[in-house]
Amino acid sequence: MMKAVRYHEYGDATALTLEEVPVPAPGPGQVLVKVAATSFNPADATLRAGHLREVFPVALPHVPGADVSGTVAALGADVTGPGEGAAVAGFLPLDGDGAAAEYVLAPASVLAPVPDGVDRVGAAALPAVGLTAWQALFEHGGLKAGQRVLVNGAGGGVGGYAVQLAHREGAHVTATASPRSAERVRGLGADEIVDYTQAPVAKAARGPFDLVVNLVPTAPEDTDALAALTADGGTFVTATTEPSTAPGRGVTVTRMVVRSDPAQLAALLALVAAGDLRITATRRPLPDLPAVHAEADRGDLHGKTVITV
Numbered sequence: 001m002m003k004a005v006r007y008h009e010y011g012d013a014t015a016l017t018l019e020e021v022p023v024p025a026p027g028p029g030q031v032l033v034k035v036a037a038t039s040f041n042p043a044d045a046t047l048r049a050g051h052l053r054e055v056f057p058v059a060l061p062h063v064p065g066a067d068v069s070g071t072v073a074a075l076g077a078d079v080t081g082p083g084e085g086a087a088v089a090g091f092l093p094l095d096g097d098g099a100a101a102e103y104v105l106a107p108a109s110v111l112a113p114v115p116d117g118v119d120r121v122g123a124a125a126l127p128a129v130g131l132t133a134w135q136a137l138f139e140h141g142g143l144k145a146g147q148r149v150l151v152n153g154a155g156g157g158v159g160g161y162a163v164q165l166a167h168r169e170g171a172h173v174t175a176t177a178s179p180r181s182a183e184r185v186r187g188l189g190a191d192e193i194v195d196y197t198q199a200p201v202a203k204a205a206r207g208p209f210d211l212v213v214n215l216v217p218t219a220p221e222d223t224d225a226l227a228a229l230t231a232d233g234g235t236f237v238t239a240t241t242e243p244s245t246a247p248g249r250g251v252t253v254t255r256m257v258v259r260s261d262p263a264q265l266a267a268l269l270a271l272v273a274a275g276d277l278r279i280t281a282t283r284r285p286l287p288d289l290p291a292v293h294a295e296a297d298r299g300d301l302h303g304k305t306v307i308t309v
Contacts, residue, residue, distance in 0.1 A: 010050030065098030145170030
């Protein structure tokens with residue numbers, strides 16, 4: 001038996017309960033991971049509330065937690081790769097049970113090795129948000145050294161990695177942040193900080209930008225104003241709200257959804273091991289997960305939270 005946090009029906013954070021459940025056995029193509037940590041992502045709360053049930057239907061009861069770091073405990077049939085005891089991390093499918101448990105089944109195809117020198121608990125803070133930042137900047141944004149990039153939502157989990165990766169690439173980074181997170185965001189490599197609590201970003205940011213990355217839900221008029229900051233022929237990438245009208249001027253608009261990519265995750269973890277990418281997260285124990293969800297629902301959860309198992 002193992003401990004796991006589950007919900008038996010969609011609802012608010014009170015639906016989450018810590019329970020004793022059987023340890024699952026890996027099938028073909030699966031790996032049983034002994035969990036060191038998972039993390040909270042906003043999608044976990046959206047799934048729990050039932051808002052994505054038509055897109056990502058889950059079997060109830062459901063264990064949340066798409067991020068995982070830990071060690072290989074057992075391999076399913078026909079699985080090759082890291083053996084028992086190897087440190088791994090991954091971004092799990094949203095429609096399967098997650099890692100808010102002592103053990104989790106993971107498709108072998110989503111796991112990346114965690115290199116020496118990377119904290120196994122901290123590694124759980126990286127998969128979903130790190131991959132979102134990487135894909136937004138480089139896959140969809142085509143960011144290159146010397147370009148100007150605006151990261152809207154730099155104080156969040158994705159935004160912090162986007163700032164670091166863009167700075168490392170040699171871009172000039174303008175980041176939106178509140179006074180609470182401004183110093184931290186500047187320390188991650190932002191060249192300019194826009195305090196969105198004092199003025200609308202579209203008025204305060206000194207555009208145009210070769211790439212605008214929008215990581216926070218914005219009203220239609222605000223999204224349009226952000227897209228208007230994109231330079232002619234530039235790229236507007238949003239993980240949330242799309243512009244209501246095409247900005248024209250040769251601007252490419254991309255509405256992205258993050259995907260699991262173990263090769264990209266391995267590259268991110270290698271940057272962490274080399275000291276070129278910093279993981280920052282608050283750590284909370286597994287029994288605190290319902291409280292973490294409740295804080296997120298109230299808007300009281302800031303930054304990235306790792307759940308230690």
